[in-house]
Structures are given as structure tokens and as C-alpha cells.
Amino acid sequence: MDVRRVAVVGYDGAELIDIACVTTSLGMVSEYGRARVPYRTELLTPGGRPIRLPGGLSLEGGHPLERATGPFDTVLVSGGLGHEKAAANPLIVAHVRRLARESRRVASICTGSGILAAAGLLDGRRATTHWRYAADMAARHPEVTVDPDPIYIRDGNLITSAGVTSALDLSIALIEEDHGAEMARLIARHLVIYLQRPGNQAQMSIFTAAPPPGNDVVRGVVEHVLAGLDGDLSAAALAARAGISVRHLTRLFLTHLGRTPAQYVKHARLEAAAHLLAGTSLPMPAVAARCGFGSAETLRQAFTTRYGIAPSRYRQVHGGH
Structure with missing residues (x-):
């Protein structure tokens, strides 16, 4: 193999950053x-035509999506504000499906x-997307496990x-997979970026995210959770505090946060633990207690499952204490 052929699929409304970061x-x-x-x-663009991008830009140089043939090493589908129209376009969808069969691996951006x-x-499969569109994707495609x-x-x-x-x-992850860690470090240096954020790092912190939109009940429960992570945060306790049934509370959380109350509480506790591990020298049992975990071992198991790294190792890598 002389080259690794990589197809980047674009369309009207695709995001230029998505395309340019890859290329x-x-x-x-x-x-x-x-x-x-x-x-x-x-x-690759429909008909090989220039595509219109957000902000009044256009991008030329595309090859006809319909005529592209493999084998490809990788096919990457870009995201952007036009993704819904693209997903509803049978031509684009059919050819992405076809190219996937002719490729070693398939990826998407945003x-x-x-x-x-x-x-x-x-x-x-388990998949992710931009945090803002995750709940919508999960609703449209229940056969996909959206994280x-x-x-x-x-x-x-x-x-x-x-x-x-x-x-x-x-x-950078693809480059490391194909060419090794040294090559990935070299390219990261040229790009002047942090070498590589772990894939399981959170997209958005619960401590900087905007409050849940348009629902006072969810907002109040969330504020209660974040103010007392070491308390009784069972779905029953939260529902009783809000004065509604567990079923109704669960429905509200899924609608506004894309998670059940239990999932949200676990997420909040783990992120709080990550902050304490990186920013303090508290011993592990104290971190576990502050964040509502029954023991350091319970924290270790949940943390390792969520982040793919033990709490002690996370502190070594990210802590300054």
C-alpha cells in the first residue's frame, strides 16, 4: 500500500473546522x-459540487460522492448545521453506507x-455526538446507545x-494508531495543541454547563444534587423533594438532560471526584465520602469504569499536589 486513502464526506451546511481538522x-x-x-x-461531495458552509463560505475541490470507489483506509463524515438535511438525503446516506463497506474503518465528526x-x-453500537444534539439523536435512533x-x-x-x-x-488518535506515538507527538507539536485528550474525557463540565432549560423542577433538583453530593440522592428522595412521582421526575430528566436521575447523580459525583483528585491532596476515603461514594473501593470501581483509569493514576497525571 503506497498511501492510505481517506475520504472526507461533506455536504451543504457542513462545518469547515470538522473538515479542516482532519485534512x-x-x-x-x-x-x-x-x-x-x-x-x-x-x-467527497454530492455531485462533486462546491458545498456551502455556515458563515457564507463555500468549499471547492470535492470529488463526486456517487462515483467514489474503494478501497479506502478510512471514511470520515463531517458534522455541521446541515447534518439533519444530509441525514434525510437518501443519496448521501446510501453512498455513506456503500463506502463504509469499502473501508477499513469509518468515523464521524460531531x-x-x-x-x-x-x-x-x-x-x-455505542456512539457519541455533540452534547447539544445527543438527546435528539438518542430519540431518533433508539437502536444506538448514545453516550x-x-x-x-x-x-x-x-x-x-x-x-x-x-x-x-x-x-491525533488515528495518527497514533497508524504511525505510532512519536508521530502523533510530532504532529501535535506542529499543530500547537495538547498532545491528546483522552477519548473518555467529558465534553462539558456539569459545573460550567448552563442550567437545564425551561424547567424549574429539573433546575431545582440539579441545584440540590450539586449542593449535597454526599446526601441521599436516590430517585425516590429527589422525587419526594420535588413533590412529584419518581416516574415523572425520570421523564423530566430524560427530556431536559438526556439522563435518568440516577445517571445524572452518578455523573455529578464522578466529576466532582475528578476535580478533588486533581485539585486537592485529600486522601481517597475522604474524596469518596465527600462525593457520596460508600468507600474508596466503590469510588475506584466506578471511576475506573467511567474514565478508564484508576483514581490514583488520574491524580498522578492531572494533580498538582
Whole structure:
């Protein structure tokens, strides 16, 4: 194999950053990395036409999506404000499905995961997307396990990534997979970016996220949770505090947060634990107690499952104490 062919699928309303992060990163492997098997990226657009981008820009240089044939090393579907129309376009969906069969691996950037889902490629898989669109994607495609937290998720040969600049994280991960860690570090240095955020790092912190929109009940329960992570935060206790049934509270949380109350509480406790591990020298049992875990071992198990790293190791990597 002389080159690794990479197809980037674009469409009207695609996000330029999604496309450029991939093409620039992979292009640098050839320009600076002198890889034995460099990448050759090809922008595929419907009819090979220029595509209109948000902000009044247009992008030329595309090859006809309909005429592209494999084998490809990788097919990446970009996201953008036009993703819903693209996912509803049978031509785009059919050819993405076809190209997936002719490729070693398939990936999406941001809301491009909705197009993969429309093509049936994510059925029975775990996937992510931009946090803002995760609940909608889960509702449209119940056959897909949508996790709104990680920056990117790999499930077999399918990789989905979160919003916008996560395209850089995904690109660096692909480069490391194909060419090794040293090449990934070299390209990251040229891009002047942090080498690589772990794929399971959260897209958005619960402590900086906007309050739940348009529902005072959910907002009040969330504020109560964040103010007392070491308290009784069972669904029954939260529902009783809100003066509604557990079933109604669960429905409100799924609608406004995309999670059940129990899932939200666990997420909040784990993120709080991560903050304490990185920012304090509290012993592990104290961190566990403050965050509502019964023991340091319970914290360790939940933390390792969620972040893929033990709390002690996380503190070594991220802590300054």
C-alpha cells in the first residue's frame, strides 16, 4: 500500500473546522512526518459540487460522492448545521453506507454521527455526538446507545467523536494508531495543541454547563444534587423533594438532560471526584465520602469504569499536589 486513502464526506451546511481538522492533521503526516505510508485525503461531495458552509463560505475541490470507489483506509463524515438535511438525503446516506463497506474503518465528526446512524451503521453500537444534539439523536435512533460525555468513542471499526474541535483529538488518535506515538507527538507539536485528550474525557463540565432549560423542577433538583453530593440522592428522595412521582421526575430528566436521575447523580459525583483528585491532596476515603461514594473501593470501581483509569493514576497525571 503506497498511501492510505481517506475520504472526507461533506455536504451543504457542513462545518469547515470538522473538515479542516482532519485534512490538515493527516496532511502534516506527509509534510512533516515523512511517513512511509502517508495519507491521501479526498473530499467527497454530492455531485462533486462546491458545498456551502455556515458563515457564507463555500468549499471547492470535492470529488463526486456517487462515483467514489474503494478501497479506502478510512471514511470520515463531517458534522455541521446541515447534518439533519444530509441525514434525510437518501443519496448521501446510501453512498455513506456503500463506502463504509469499502473501508477499513469509518468515523464521524460531531453531528456527522447522525448520518452514520441514518445509514444503519451504528445499530447496536455505542456512539457519541455533540452534547447539544445527543438527546435528539438518542430519540431518533433508539437502536444506538448514545453516550453524550466522551470526546470520542471507538466501537469496533466505527469511531464517533464529539463537537467540532474533537476532530483534532480524533485525528491525533488515528495518527497514533497508524504511525505510532512519536508521530502523533510530532504532529501535535506542529499543530500547537495538547498532545491528546483522552477519548473518555467529558465534553462539558456539569459545573460550567448552563442550567437545564425551561424547567424549574429539573433546575431545582440539579441545584440540590450539586449542593449535597454526599446526601441521599436516590430517585425516590429527589422525587419526594420535588413533590412529584419518581416516574415523572425520570421523564423530566430524560427530556431536559438526556439522563435518568440516577445517571445524572452518578455523573455529578464522578466529576466532582475528578476535580478533588486533581485539585486537592485529600486522601481517597475522604474524596469518596465527600462525593457520596460508600468507600474508596466503590469510588475506584466506578471511576475506573467511567474514565478508564484508576483514581490514583488520574491524580498522578492531572494533580498538582
